[in-house]
Amino acid sequence: MRAFITGGAGFIGSSVADQLLSDGHEVIVWDNFSTGQERFLEKALISPACQLVRGDNLEVKALTQAMSGCDIVFHFGANADVRFGLHHPERDLQQNTLATFGVLEAVRANGIKRIAFSSTGSVYGEAETIPTPEDAPFPVQTSLYGASKLACEGLIAAYCEGFGLEGYIFRFVSILGERYTHGHVFDFYKQLQEHPGHLDVLGDGRQRKSYLHIGDCVRAMLHAVESGSARDMKHRVQIYNLGTNDYCEVKDSIGWICARLGLQPELRFKGGDRGWVGDNPFIFLDTAKIRALGWAPKLTIREGVERTVDWLAANPWIFDART
Amino acid sequence: MRAFITGGAGFIGSSVADQLLSDGHEVIVWDNFSTGQERFLEKALISPACQLVRGDNLEVKALTQAMSGCDIVFHFGANADVRFGLHHPERDLQQNTLATFGVLEAVRANGIKRIAFSSTGSVYGEAETIPTPEDAPFPVQTSLYGASKLACEGLIAAYCEGFGLEGYIFRFVSILGERYTHGHVFDFYKQLQEHPGHLDVLGDGRQRKSYLHIGDCVRAMLHAVESGSARDMKHRVQIYNLGTNDYCEVKDSIGWICARLGLQPELRFKGGDRGWVGDNPFIFLDTAKIRALGWAPKLTIREGVERTVDWLAANPWIFDART
Known part of the structure; x- marks a missing residue:
């Protein structure tokens, strides 16, 4: 199989690239390096089966050329800056909705029949x-990020229906682990490097979160795609929630991080029940559908958090990188 | 109240303009006349309270200027060519999704706090x-048209949540009546003018449709907006289905049209259970929510179809107009 990965130098994309290469597939990594990291590709690019092409999803002509000869597209390139949608409302529209349209047009022009897409549990609004x-x-949508991901889902589903594509859409909880560059654990770790004696926490620390480790996330997506579950179904697009059967409070993850680092900082809660407008106090997804395909996560949330802390400790360069 | 209406020279927009003027409000009609009709504004423009501004929703600067001083925006400007999405996939994206983003940015720039939007029952896919x-x-979305309208809904909802707007989203069944220019009744009438002896019918004529008369549609929207139901609610956007409590088969409407015209054409069914890829064989909406506000339709589907036929008979110019 020859796979094309948009956002292939990102957290999720580079992890999928590594796994596909390890499974014996060919991979073309496509990334504009706005937030992708060359160092995430160090392992992949050792393989002669991996090719890197620099480009942006909005450059549809170059994207179409680069995708030539591929069997499947993993579309992960996106604006992943979930918090600040209201500061620049056009960003989610351009980098998510319009970019996905460009990817779909390139897929269609190349006669490619399979696409996988990273959506988000944020599309459920306040479930x-x-x-x-x-x-x-x-x-009802509550964030520009969720709204843009839902717009992408709609485009992909309509293309699958109208042009006979086979589509796999994955709605994620927060993903963490090796190469993680955004979110609570990243922010807390960074703060604790700067001032080990205290930690500023948005909200009240009671926000519940269901994290999934990147390894489990990658296995789930490849498992679903390999199952061919969207082939010859009523809907040629299949949507799967990805998450663990568990959740924690932000306070719990703070405890695990501090224990891993051997720190006992003063916690300074900023108040309120959420971190920012459009943040959802609780995303916890029912994953019975993907589990019915035979997948189950291997790591607990705590193990995922600990691996993340260990990776951040081993990769201090990430805090100076543009992510 | 000073109302701004995008697509104000269209079927729905011009009908809302007439009603608002009749209720004593000021109206600014905004239209690019790609499918809008000057003749639909003949009555409205007699009023000194009505102002026409020509422009496109994608020209955000001009749109923002034209909207200055308004209290509410009725956003009806859209690509209404539901059938041919697959022939030009970019059209729904540009004229619906991107245009709605432009309208929302203009609303925000002007500090306007209320927006009403015409969505569609097509967002339910194959319910x-x-x-x-x-x-x-x-x-799951099944058409590019439905997907683009859902993308618009998401943007509007996220703006309401994030910027404190008050939003009203209306999901329509097919609307017909005076100034109707697209759809089954229009196509059938046109065919019967050209060849009264036979009628070509897409699908098998058993497609069920729930039509709503434009007068009932306009009353429903203004009733919901005036109720202020989206004020101080959990969600600052309220979504209402609009339709009748009844449906008919395409065959029924053919019978009513032919009876009204005194014709007995040979019916030539093209087969299949739908007219085009992404057409839904049955859109029938539960309207309990809008009814709970005190609205109810005044006309039956048959009366709506008959009024449409009478209007088409009295307005043969519409068949030569660009719609």
């Missing part, structure tokens, strides 16, 4: 059904 | 719950 299944009540 | 309520199971 009332928890854990939230894929067919939860039609939600 | 399994019929009649379909607003909180039906999270659907």
